[in-house]
Amino acid sequence: MGEYSEALSLHQKALEIRDKILPANHQDLAQSFNNIGAVYYQTQQYPRALSYYEKVLDIFLKPLPANHPSLATGYNNVGGAHDIMGEYSNARSFYETVLEIDKKSLPSNHPDLAASYNNLALVHENMNEFIQALSYYERAPEIFQRNLSANHPDLTSIYNNIAKLYDKMREHATVVT
Template sequence: MGEYSKALSYYDKALEIKQKTLPSNHSDLVESYDNIGLLYYNMGEYSTALLYYYKALEIKQKTLPSNHPDLAKSYNKIGAVYYNMGEFSRVLSSYKKSLDIFQRALPPNHPTLGTSYNNIGIVYYYMGEYSNALSFHQKALEIFKKILPSNHPDLAVTYGHIGNVYYSVGEYIKALSFFERAVDVGQGSLSPNHPHLQWYKNSLEDVKRNCK
């Protein structure tokens, strides 16, 4: 916590100077608000993190085109805070706003879109809306298969998410297939003690027990 306090003191002083010398919608203020928001996020002070992230978003909304990727990034940051607060309906709203902007700003097979689809799929999964979760993870997989090498970790994690959905709805044979793919790709791209690889392997063993 000591390091966070030092960093916070530094950022607060920098922000105070900027507020006195710059217009209220200057991009340098956005940087300060985002930096302070991230510090509070890492400290687990989520309500305060949101306060600063929304200040950054407000300036971006006034100064950037409606399809600018930096707006989408702000919505992602806000969504991540709500995720840690367990407020999944607000997470979903933020992530969908982010996705809408990325869809207008980026090519249809851009990897950022794949990541956005996966993020939304995860939220639907935790909300128990498994058909929606599966739909978004499959959209992510479709993009990643087109643009990434076959041993890329993003493919492995997407296989893992799809495996989770099938496991949760009792479709163990399909879950088995996707966890096997996740393990196969993960073993070729991750260190042996990587937490994702452990997740794939443990999930695969769980599915195998249910298939007996």
């Protein structure tokens, strides 16, 4: 934990300096906010992380075009904070925005696109929307297979997620009947 508190202290010092010398919408301020948010996220202080990730988005939304990859990263971080706090509807909304940006700004076989499908699948799974989750999960391996080796950890992770989803679907069907 000591490394995190030292990292947080240094990121906060950097932010103080940047805040004094840079305009309010400067990208370096966004970087400082993101770094601080990441430390809070890693230390499971998710509401604080969310607050800093939202500041990043506030800065990025002004100068960047709507389909800029940095916006996708910002939306993804905000979505991830909502997701881990169990705010699945909010997470889904941010992840959907990430997917739309990725579709417009990345090639159809880009690994980030597969990660977006996986994130949406996970949040739908957490909301017990299993059919929708499966439809997103099934898109991710298609992309990864074009870019990664057959035994790459990202690909095996997706297959595990799909298998777990099938288990949940079977359990849910048993409870319903």
